[in-house]
Amino acid sequence: MTSSAPTGLRWGILATGGIAHAFASDLRTAGLDLVAVGSRRPDAAAAFAAEFGIPHVHGSYEDLAADPDVDIVYVATPHPAHAENALLLIEHGKHVLVEKPFTLTAAEAARVQEAAAARGVLAMEAMWTRYLPHMVRIREIVAAGTLGEVRALTADHTQKISDDPSHRLNDLALGGGALLDLGIYPVSFAWDILGAPATVAVAARVGETGADTEIAAIFTHASGALSTSISSSRAAGPNTASVVGTEARIEIDRVWYTPTSFRVTATDGTVLEEYVSEVEGRGMQYQALAAERIIAEGGTDSDVLPIAESVAIMANLDEMRRTIGVRYPGEADHG
Numbered sequence: 223m224t225s226s227a228p229t230g231l232r233w234g235i236l237a238t239g240g241i242a243h244a245f246a247s248d249l250r251t252a253g254l255d256l257v258a259v260g261s262r263r264p265d266a267a268a269a270f271a272a273e274f275g276i277p278h279v280h281g282s283y284e285d286l287a288a289d290p291d292v293d294i295v296y297v298a299t300p301h302p303a304h305a306e307n308a309l310l311l312i313e314h315g316k317h318v319l320v321e322k323p324f325t326l327t328a329a330e331a332a333r334v335q336e337a338a339a340a341r342g343v344l345a346m347e348a349m350w351t352r353y354l355p356h357m358v359r360i361r362e363i364v365a366a367g368t369l370g371e372v373r374a375l376t377a378d379h380t381q382k383i384s385d386d387p388s389h390r391l392n393d394l395a396l397g398g399g400a401l402l403d404l405g406i407y408p409v410s411f412a413w414d415i416l417g418a419p420a421t422v423a424v425a426a427r428v429g430e431t432g433a434d435t436e437i438a439a440i441f442t443h444a445s446g447a448l449s450t451s452i453s454s455s456r457a458a459g460p461n462t463a464s465v466v467g468t469e470a471r472i473e474i475d476r477v478w479y480t481p482t483s484f485r486v487t488a489t490d491g492t493v494l495e496e497y498v499s500e501v502e503g504r505g506m507q508y509q510a511l512a513a514e515r516i517i518a519e520g521g522t523d524s525d526v527l528p529i530a531e532s533v534a535i536m537a538n539l540d541e542m543r544r545t546i547g548v549r550y551p552g553e554a555d556h557g
């Protein structure tokens with residue numbers, strides 16, 4: 223089970239940028255209790271609160287963290303700020319749902335994991351795709367053995383995003399790079415279906431700012447399966463994915479990491495299942511409902527994406543970046 227009905231948990235949102243808006247809108251659509259917003263800019267917090275009818279308005283992240291009427295906070299800052307923001311919130315006893323990638327590095331992720339465990343709160347990566355209904359169904363189909371032995375998985379996350387050097391995806395100071403922003407989706411999908419890679423091969427193009435603009439990866443997995451992924455912040459491709467087994471395959475339509483459709487087709491061409499998502503809004507509410515269920519049941523970890531797996535995925539991304547020579551400012555300080 224990955225989602226359920228709202229439990230009345232009181233949500234705060236930290237930051238007021240693009241994805242904070244999308245998440246707030248999905249929380250409202252799903253009837254979750256959004257009570258607070260915090261921004262570095264008091265005006266931005268006030269405007270965001272007015273847009274979504276949020277009662278508690280905080281002109282700093284510290285004030286949001288200290289709000290006694292907030293149970294859980296969604297962190298929607300650029301990746302280099304995720305660890306610092308999450309640690310502040312955890313220190314104040316808040317549960318946290320932290321945007322992907324969970325942090326900038328595995329060392330930061332491990333620090334958040336430790337702090338959450340010490341405080342007894344939930345820290346969960348907002349890899350929203352894992353919680354979407356079509357992904358839940360895909361995991362069921364794979365687990366049931368319908369595909370036979372899974373031999374291959376493919377996925378791309380390719381978008382034409384601005385080449386302005388100051389854009390978040392190009393600026394290393396903001397965690398720029400296709401891998402951490404886009405490539406993490408196919409990487410996390412491969413982990414979800416096939417587990418940790420046994421070997422990792424990567425090739426990339428690195429742009430003028432030092433951030434990767436394209437990256438292709440081939441993983442082998444302990445089962446013998448291969449997974450491949452391509453990510454680009456310069457050109458929009460199919461954004462489809464497939465899981466191929468000895469008896470049947472799953473083909474996920476574009477855009478595979480958002481609510482969409484898929485087919486299960488047997489090797490002889492028989493269509494075994496056609497699935498069409500029926501999701502209100504963008505679909506970011508499912509991860510929030512999953513977090514609410516875990517907390518209501520007294521848990522502190524996600525069964526769909528445990529924090530240890532988020533840390534391990536960050537280590538996988540660290541290794542891929544080492545291979546392609548992408549390094550973030552002050553990374554040594556980050557650990």
Ligand SMILES: NC(=O)C1=CN([C@@H]2O[C@H](COP(=O)(O)OP(=O)(O)OC[C@H]3O[C@@H](n4cnc5c(N)ncnc54)[C@H](OP(=O)(O)O)[C@@H]3O)[C@@H](O)[C@H]2O)C=CC1
Pocket residue numbers: 237238239240241242260261262263266267298299300301303321322323348350390396402403
């Ligand atoms: N799940 C998904 O589909 C998506 C996830 N994301 C993830 O969400 C995070 C934020 O992305 P996005 O919303 O596109 O980014 P934006 O630039 O649109 O917003 C980021 C917000 O973070 C706050 N912030 C804190 N420190 C800084 C800083 N140094 N520079 C700029 N902003 C800062 C600001 O809020 P304020 O001024 O109010 O404090 C700002 O509005 C990223 O980690 C990204 O990977 C992004 C898009 C889609």
Ligand SMILES: O=C1CO[C@H](CO)[C@@H](O)[C@@H]1O
Pocket residue numbers: 381403404
């Ligand atoms: O997660 C994401 C999904 O796609 C966005 C672009 O539209 C990315 O920038 C983002 O971080």
